[in-house]
Amino acid sequence: MTVVTIFFCGTGSNKFDTQHENFWDGELVSTLASRHTGREFAEWIVVDGPGSGNLQADDLFTENKDYGLSGTLFGKGWEENVQHAMNIIKGQCEWQREQLTEAEYNRLKAAGIPIEDVKVEGSWFWRKYNYGDRSVTQQKLQEQIIKTFRKGGVIPTTVNLVGWSRGGISCHMLANAMLKDSALKNIPVNIFAIDPVPGIANFQEQRVKLGSNVKEYVGVYARDERSKGFSCVIPQTATGTKTSIYPMAGRHATLAGNATSTGGVPTNTSDLKVLTEPGRIVRHLAETCLTRWGTTLGKTLNLTQTDLENLANGIARDEARYQLMHNYSYTYFTELDQGERYVSLGSKGVPFSTVKGPIYQPATGLATSLLDISAYVHLR
Numbered sequence: 001m002t003v004v005t006i007f008f009c010g011t012g013s014n015k016f017d018t019q020h021e022n023f024w025d026g027e028l029v030s031t032l033a034s035r036h037t038g039r040e041f042a043e044w045i046v047v048d049g050p051g052s053g054n055l056q057a058d059d060l061f062t063e064n065k066d067y068g069l070s071g072t073l074f075g076k077g078w079e080e081n082v083q084h085a086m087n088i089i090k091g092q093c094e095w096q097r098e099q100l101t102e103a104e105y106n107r108l109k110a111a112g113i114p115i116e117d118v119k120v121e122g123s124w125f126w127r128k129y130n131y132g133d134r135s136v137t138q139q140k141l142q143e144q145i146i147k148t149f150r151k152g153g154v155i156p157t158t159v160n161l162v163g164w165s166r167g168g169i170s171c172h173m174l175a176n177a178m179l180k181d182s183a184l185k186n187i188p189v190n191i192f193a194i195d196p197v198p199g200i201a202n203f204q205e206q207r208v209k210l211g212s213n214v215k216e217y218v219g220v221y222a223r224d225e226r227s228k229g230f231s232c233v234i235p236q237t238a239t240g241t242k243t244s245i246y247p248m249a250g251r252h253a254t255l256a257g258n259a260t261s262t263g264g265v266p267t268n269t270s271d272l273k274v275l276t277e278p279g280r281i282v283r284h285l286a287e288t289c290l291t292r293w294g295t296t297l298g299k300t301l302n303l304t305q306t307d308l309e310n311l312a313n314g315i316a317r318d319e320a321r322y323q324l325m326h327n328y329s330y331t332y333f334t335e336l337d338q339g340e341r342y343v344s345l346g347s348k349g350v351p352f353s354t355v356k357g358p359i360y361q362p363a364t365g366l367a368t369s370l371l372d373i374s375a376y377v378h379l380r
Contacts, residue, residue, distance in 0.1 A: 028255070032162060164195065166198060217241055220245075220246045223370075225251045225263075225325075235346065248278050287300040288380060
């Protein structure tokens with residue numbers, strides 16, 4: 001019986017952001033993925049975010065185009081990311097990269113492997129190079145890993161989803177796609193979403209509403225984000241879904257491990273590790289939930305109650321710094337709603353702290369005090 005965990009990176013982010021210069025201890029989603037102790041493809045995958053440069057293009061189970069700037073601005077490519085994840089869950093690829101890349105061709109030639117010489121096609125001005133075919137594709141190798149290492153059959157018993165930014169919205173999209181698929185609709189799904197932001201004009205039902213296959217939903221939202229076009233989604237969940245939502249100090253990237261004073265690019269080397277507390281708390285909460293849901297992680301923080309209290313007190317001490325973040329924007333323009341961040345409750349826009357009620361654990365929702373460490377008891 002296998003638990004599969006899928007890590008969705010945010011816009012412009014990828015699996016190698018464990019070493020990204022904007023994150024003092026690694027970007028959260030890619031770092032969590034790197035700490036999984038199980039077999040990649042069989043038990044977990046990490047999916048690069050829209051606009052991240054298509055570094056995974058050759059390994060995907062569904063063909064993806066390089067959407068470039070349209071991926072960053074509009075999320076182009078995330079439907080293909082979701083379909084790739086669906087195919088991984090089923091253990092079946094629908095597309096294969098059959099031709100060798102130039103790097104692979106040169107590596108085989110240098111090793112003395114007998115392969116055909118590169119074929120040159122077209123005129124000198126429109127010249128193209130054909131490096132030959134792979135004897136075994138990446139996708140077929142990964143399919144075999146899935147068949148070999150998934151216990152009790154290819155279809156997993158549980159699927160856990162983690163995502164930041166558009167990666168968080170990708171979690172919503174995948175859960176809904178699974179519910180519509182006859183082979184996957186009965187698999188229990190758990191979601192840990194970090195400030196899920198779809199971008200302008202991306203508030204369709206499959207991104208803002210969740211079905212009964214989602215057994216638990218945990219969302220953490222950036223209280224101090226003010227960028228126009230960065231409205232986050234608190235999804236409408238089904239009756240019976242355990243739903244926990246929490247506010248956190250900082251901006252959109254702060255929650256994923258960016259510890260700068262502005263929540264953006266470090267102004268200097270001393271600015272890289274200024275506000276670490278929000279990212280540490282969010283990482284701990286993610287690790288706690290994933291472990292309880294059956295994901296195997298190594299090198300977890302394992303914060304104690306005292307650790308959490310100290311981190312919360314640190315946030316309170318730096319409250320003036322978080323207030324200054326309201327003046328910064330990833331999109332140049334800022335926005336306010338009654339002095340708060342403007343968020344999307346399902347598809348309806350509302351002020352941040354109004355999202356609360358008995359459907360949430362705790363019922364205080366996004367109005368929960370950051371000093372109230374007891375609010376995290378629901379996640380243990």
